[in-house]
Amino acid sequence: MNFLTLIKNLLLTSFIAFFPITVFSDVAEDWQLGFQDPATPIMEGIINLHHDLMFFICVVSIFVSWMLGRTLWHFESNQNPTPSSLSHGTLIEVIWTVTPAFILLIIAVPSFSLLYAMDEIISPAITIKTLGHQWYWSYEYSDYLNEEGEAIMYDSYMLPEEDLELGQFRLLEVDNRMVVPTNTHIRVIVSAADVLHSWAVPSLGVKCDAIPGRLNQTSLFIKREGLYYGQCSEICGINHGFMPIVVEAVSLPNYITWISNKLSE
Numbered sequence: 001m002n003f004l005t006l007i008k009n010l011l012l013t014s015f016i017a018f019f020p021i022t023v024f025s026d027v028a029e030d031w032q033l034g035f036q037d038p039a040t041p042i043m044e045g046i047i048n049l050h051h052d053l054m055f056f057i058c059v060v061s062i063f064v065s066w067m068l069g070r071t072l073w074h075f076e077s078n079q080n081p082t083p084s085s086l087s088h089g090t091l092i093e094v095i096w097t098v099t100p101a102f103i104l105l106i107i108a109v110p111s112f113s114l115l116y117a118m119d120e121i122i123s124p125a126i127t128i129k130t131l132g133h134q135w136y137w138s139y140e141y142s143d144y145l146n147e148e149g150e151a152i153m154y155d156s157y158m159l160p161e162e163d164l165e166l167g168q169f170r171l172l173e174v175d176n177r178m179v180v181p182t183n184t185h186i187r188v189i190v191s192a193a194d195v196l197h198s199w200a201v202p203s204l205g206v207k208c209d210a211i212p213g214r215l216n217q218t219s220l221f222i223k224r225e226g227l228y229y230g231q232c233s234e235i236c237g238i239n240h241g242f243m244p245i246v247v248e249a250v251s252l253p254n255y256i257t258w259i260s261n262k263l264s265e
């Protein structure tokens with residue numbers, strides 16, 4: 001990253017800040033500091049909670065820095081040659097115990113409501129099983145059966161660098177994406193075939209551990225069509241960094257077409 005690119009990025013970020021255009025980033029960007037744009041109500045909730053907490057963090061850190069600075073200044077040995085013999089004060093101790101506890105209580109309210117909202121699985125219309133393998137993901141749509149009575153099942157491998165087309169993301173693109181409909185309650189069941197993996201997609205607000213011999217479940221309600229990029233988020237061996245996740249959210253009619261194509265394959 002040279003100086004010019006830095007300037008270019010700064011200009012670009014300030015341009016976007018002043019002239020908002022609707023381009024969603026559902027993939028990590030260079031020098032990104034914030035979140036990827038949310039596509040589910042859960043991710044919106046996570047971002048809002050983060051912003052709420054940021055308020056308390058700013059107030060607390062400004063106050064603590066001010067106290068620290070003031071103490072260092074006023075009680076420095078030259079300025080204050082004879083130290084005070086004060087060792088404790090009941091009132092101040094009650095205040096500095098109760099105030100942080102009270103702040104934590106205030107924070108706990110939105111935090112818990114979000115936590116329980118994330119846990120909720122609202123009568124899903126679709127259930128998709130995703131299995132982590134060393135080192136790829138596989139997806140299983142067992143709601144639908146073809147004429148032989150088999151469910152839709154396929155593997156999803158990362159595209160190697162030499163196979164990438166212009167505009168595709170290195171280390172993030174896969175050969176077979178997980179296709180889901182928008183505006184539908186989806187249940188994702190996560191497990192692993194060999195070692196621990198973790199199925200994580202930032203824009204969808206999902207990070208679910210894939211544990212061998214155990215089924216974890218999480219839910220998705222995607223509000224807009226798009227491509228959502230994620231990565232395995234549990235160290236699972238040498239190719240841990242090379243088992244990305246791509247969720248392709250399409251409209252319901254397109255999803256049905258996709259399913260029927262898959263079934264007739």
Ligand code: CUA
Nearest residue numbers: 197232234236
């Ligand atoms: Cu699979 Cu890390």
